[in-house]
Structures are given as C-alpha cells and as structure tokens.
Amino acid sequence: MKATKIVATLGPASDTVDIIAAMIEAGADVFRLNFSHGTPEDHSGRAQRVREAAARCGREVGIMGDLQGPKIRVGKFDGGRAHLEVGQPFILDAALDNKSPLSNSERASLDYKQLPQDVRAGDTLLLADGLIQLTVTKVEGDAVHTVVIHGGELSNNKGINKLGGGLTAPALTAKDLADIKTAVDIDVDYLAVSFPKSAADMQTARTVLAAAGGKAKLIAKIERAEAIVPQTLDEIIEVSDGIMVARGDLAVEVGNAAVPALQKRMIVRARDKNKLVITATQMMESMITAPVPTRAEVSDVANAVLDGTDAVMLSAESAAGKYPVETVKAMAAIALAAERSQVYELDRDFINQQFVRVDQAIAMASLFTAFHLNAKAIAALSQSGSTALWMSRHDSGVPIYALTPEIAAARRAALYRGVRPVVVPFDADRDRALQAAEDALKSRAAVADGDLIVLSCGEPMGKSGGTNALKVVRVGEHRS
Structure with missing residues (x-):
C-alpha cells in the first residue's frame, strides 16, 4: 500500500457513486470540492456521494473544500x-x-x-x-x-x-464567507484558503470558520509571492494545519523556474513544523485527454513523493478529464514505486531532537522502536489522531494505523502520509482496548499471528492528548 495520499477533485467526470468508489479503490484518499465552480447544492450532493462510496468501499476518506479566494479576472x-x-x-x-x-x-x-x-x-x-x-x-x-x-x-x-505580487485583495471574499457556511453544512474535514498573504489571513479564516460552527482543519494555499518570504511562510505554516504548494498561480507570480526549489523548501518546512503538505497543479495534466501520463509527469509526481509530500493532487484530471479512475491508478503506481526506492534513515531524523510533550515523545519512541525491531505495523490508539500525525512526519517504512473512535479524526488522518485510519471503539480497560486494536489489524490482513507490532495509547483511555504508553506485542500471544 502506498504511503503518499492522493487528493482528487470532483467534477462532471467523477460525479457518480460508482466512479467515486472506483477512484477510492484505485487509491484516492481525499476528495476536493472546488468552490470556484458549482452551487452549494452541487457540493452537498458530491459530499453525500463521497460518503456513500466510502461506506461501500469500507474506507474512511476525507473531504476538502477549496475556497475560490480573490481570483482576479477579466469580465x-x-x-x-x-x-x-x-x-x-x-x-x-x-x-x-x-x-x-x-x-x-x-x-x-x-x-x-x-x-x-x-x-x-x-x-x-x-x-x-x-x-x-x-x-x-x-x-x-x-x-x-x-x-x-x-x-x-x-x-x-x-x-x-x-508579476512579483503586490495586489492588495483580501484573502476572503464575500463569496468565500458564504462558501464557508456551505463547507460547515457539508462537514468538510479540511478547508483550503486561497491566496493568503500572511498569518493574519489564516487566523481570520479560522475565526470565521469557528463562528460558523466549523471544525475543519485549515490548509493554506501558497500561491502569492508575498507568502514565500521565509519568515512569512513560517508564520503561515505555524497558524495553519497544513499548506498546499499551489504551483499554478505561484508560478505565474514568481516565474516557472523558481517553483521547483520553492516546492522542496515548503515541503521541508511544513514537515519540520509537524504540519501537512499537499503538492498540486498539473501533476498529470496530459491525462485529461490521454490514458497514460508523460514521462515528465511521472518524474514530477515521483519527485514530490521523494521530497516527502503528504499528498499529491489532481484537479481537472479527475474533475473533467476522460480518465479519472485511470489517472488515480497511475498516480498511485508512481507513488508506490517512488516509495519503494527510498532509503530510510530514521536515526538521522532524531539527532538533536528535544520533546517537551509526553505524547509526542511516545510517538517518536514508537517510530524508533518499530523501525529497529522491524515491526509489521504501528498501531496508534488516539482520540484526536495527533499521535499518528506526529509519527507521519518521519519516514520509517513501517505502516502506521491510526485507531480512533472518532470518525472525524479518522477522516482527517486519511491525508497523513503513511497512515491508515481505522475507526475502532475504545474500551475503558486498556488491555481490552489493545486486544481490540490487534483484532482490528488482523481483520484487515495488516498483520498475522507471530508478527511484531508496536502499540501506543493513553491512560486513562479516551482522553484526547493523553498518549503516555508504548507496548510491543507479538500478534496472537496471550497478554497478561
């Protein structure tokens, strides 16, 4: 199974439950609703079809609403x-x-x-x-x-x-404010904010979202020249839950040649700050009309994967192209091949690392232990999914399973690199909860009797932010 996630935009070419289900089976993890096109009713209908298709496939997938922002247009x-x-x-x-x-x-x-x-x-x-x-x-x-x-x-x-930026248009327009209410009604898992110039733009979006009753995580789309100034970029990342390397408008503002290096820098900065990162725009553009990608597109996707992006994104390829399912399948195959070529150097990631939170220290210890014991899987029992997110910031080659009783947390975790979300009810008794976690992995053929797994959990069970224990078990052995 690939570690890198695929965000697929929905549109006329991918508007039925059958096609969405086929895209999920092909490797799509999160579906994007582009608020630049369509009505609130269109978005609501697509969200319902995503949930229906996910239930059919037995998977939890995420939904991301993408605000239009102050896109300046001729009439x-x-x-x-x-x-x-x-x-x-x-x-x-x-x-x-x-x-x-x-x-x-x-x-x-x-x-x-x-x-x-x-x-x-x-x-x-x-x-x-x-x-x-x-x-x-x-x-x-x-x-x-x-x-x-x-x-x-x-x-x-x-x-x-x-060219070079400098337009004063605010990040949130009147249309965006209305679309945020639609996003809340749909209960999207992520909300992408277009054209933020500063951390203040993202903080405003978070305030508006909260006032509307929304709990979605915020993704800042980096597409303005002002946003790539190193200090400004760091400030935007700090107040966001993740960023999108939105290469289309960014390339227009800073020039095409500058984008590859900026992409690499943004991916590194986001991962360093324990935030998510999506790489987007024209990744498989030729597959809008062709059944196979170009070699340049294959290299583009593979390089983003090797850079450490959480997700790669499809826009018109899956929304309006002739081959939405085939495009997802091709992108998944590229991601998997790139991941198999990676050499994992987890120890290097921990040099000079200091942890001030117990739950974060347990997350890192779980990674380290699983890596050196060659464990079959890591099972992170987490109310909010934060433990799995921290684990996903480092590549260990060991699959991470985010086991949570919260459907919303599972859907958010669908975007985390290397993480498979699983909804599992938590028992108040730790041993029964750990056994339920083991059973959940066995039922999905993720592990078998005799495999070594690393489990992390919190005591008392069910407390958000309370991960404080790590246990190594061999599947099928009796626990005392």
Whole structure:
C-alpha cells in the first residue's frame, strides 16, 4: 500500500457513486470540492456521494473544500473571446460592468475594481495562467493602460496576476464567507484558503470558520509571492494545519523556474513544523485527454513523493478529464514505486531532537522502536489522531494505523502520509482496548499471528492528548 495520499477533485467526470468508489479503490484518499465552480447544492450532493462510496468501499476518506479566494479576472467578452496581438495597446477598465459582455480586443472589464490602485507604469500583468503578458504603460482613473508583450486568445473570466505580487485583495471574499457556511453544512474535514498573504489571513479564516460552527482543519494555499518570504511562510505554516504548494498561480507570480526549489523548501518546512503538505497543479495534466501520463509527469509526481509530500493532487484530471479512475491508478503506481526506492534513515531524523510533550515523545519512541525491531505495523490508539500525525512526519517504512473512535479524526488522518485510519471503539480497560486494536489489524490482513507490532495509547483511555504508553506485542500471544 502506498504511503503518499492522493487528493482528487470532483467534477462532471467523477460525479457518480460508482466512479467515486472506483477512484477510492484505485487509491484516492481525499476528495476536493472546488468552490470556484458549482452551487452549494452541487457540493452537498458530491459530499453525500463521497460518503456513500466510502461506506461501500469500507474506507474512511476525507473531504476538502477549496475556497475560490480573490481570483482576479477579466469580465465577459462580446463573442466570448478576443485575440490580442503583440505590440497592441490594451486597457483593463475597472469602470466597465464585468457581468455584461462588454469586453473586446481593445478593452476588458474587471471583477477587481482596486487594480488601478495596485499597479503603476512598468508593472507586468499576466493573464490566462501567464500565457498572455501585458506591461502597464500608465494608469488613468479607473483605466489601466497596457501594451501586449505576449499575445493570444483571451476568453471570458480568465485570471490576472501581477508579476512579483503586490495586489492588495483580501484573502476572503464575500463569496468565500458564504462558501464557508456551505463547507460547515457539508462537514468538510479540511478547508483550503486561497491566496493568503500572511498569518493574519489564516487566523481570520479560522475565526470565521469557528463562528460558523466549523471544525475543519485549515490548509493554506501558497500561491502569492508575498507568502514565500521565509519568515512569512513560517508564520503561515505555524497558524495553519497544513499548506498546499499551489504551483499554478505561484508560478505565474514568481516565474516557472523558481517553483521547483520553492516546492522542496515548503515541503521541508511544513514537515519540520509537524504540519501537512499537499503538492498540486498539473501533476498529470496530459491525462485529461490521454490514458497514460508523460514521462515528465511521472518524474514530477515521483519527485514530490521523494521530497516527502503528504499528498499529491489532481484537479481537472479527475474533475473533467476522460480518465479519472485511470489517472488515480497511475498516480498511485508512481507513488508506490517512488516509495519503494527510498532509503530510510530514521536515526538521522532524531539527532538533536528535544520533546517537551509526553505524547509526542511516545510517538517518536514508537517510530524508533518499530523501525529497529522491524515491526509489521504501528498501531496508534488516539482520540484526536495527533499521535499518528506526529509519527507521519518521519519516514520509517513501517505502516502506521491510526485507531480512533472518532470518525472525524479518522477522516482527517486519511491525508497523513503513511497512515491508515481505522475507526475502532475504545474500551475503558486498556488491555481490552489493545486486544481490540490487534483484532482490528488482523481483520484487515495488516498483520498475522507471530508478527511484531508496536502499540501506543493513553491512560486513562479516551482522553484526547493523553498518549503516555508504548507496548510491543507479538500478534496472537496471550497478554497478561
């Protein structure tokens, strides 16, 4: 079984229980609901189908809601599109109604009316994921005058980025606030926040989520130039539950060549701080229309796995592509092959490590013991799943099973690298609880009689954050 998790976006190509179930069987662990598209009813229906498919497969999988954020877009064109020629003048006009088809090859409306205040002559604007490049020549009132450097076809609602960042749009829009309420109603396990510039943006999102009654974990999508400043990035990671290396808009703002090194740095920083990390955007892009990936895509996914990402993500490939199930299957095979090539150096991870919490020390001791005893599995009995999360920050090659009575904790653990979540009722008696854990692993063919397993638990049982005991047992032997 692969350790790296797969996040698959749902859409028209993957909108039935049968297809979702097939994707789960192929290796999908978390399903993404993209709030940039669809209605609350669409998202609710998809969430229900995920739960139904997961129950059919006997698996706990997670659901992640992904907020649109302040994606700055041109409006609608007369005829749906316009062609921009290199060297021609082109105006971005904040005074035009962006909901009417008023744009043309000379002038386009905007949904972000503050753009004239955020740019000046000499700035570079990138449209349609960077395919079209404009240089600002002057700003007059509501009109941003530009000249086309790289031309091409520009269609309705294409995005605008400023090279190097610097746009002042807030991370949460009115639409996002409404979508957070939808996410709470659906009971998503994770909520991804688009375009945060600072830790304050994530703290605001957490406050809004809590006020709406939500308990989802927050993922910060790193896609603005401001967010990759080392101190700012560390601050965002600290106040989030995880980050997403959102390579699309990030590449447009900082340049394609800068992204691979940033990806590696972000994965390391997140793992160092015991936070989750998802690598996203165009990982298997060719499989939108082709039944097999390119060799470059295989290398891309494998390198993210070798870097230590918790999850790799599919967007249009699984939402709108011709081969959603085959894409998941191919991605799972790549991840597994990359993991098998890894050399585990767990001892090195523990050099100069200091633990101030008992539960975290037990988690690390369980990893160390299982690694050196060549145990078949680690069973982390945990109310919240935090013990399994800490274990998952280090690669030991030993499968980790997060055993929890809380369905919500199990669904969250579906995103943790190397962790298999299992819902198991806890007995107040420790020995009976440990026996139930052993039985749960045997029933899933994860272990067999004679195998060595490492168990961690807390006493008294059922107390969140109370992991304080480690036990090594041989499956099938009588316990005193």
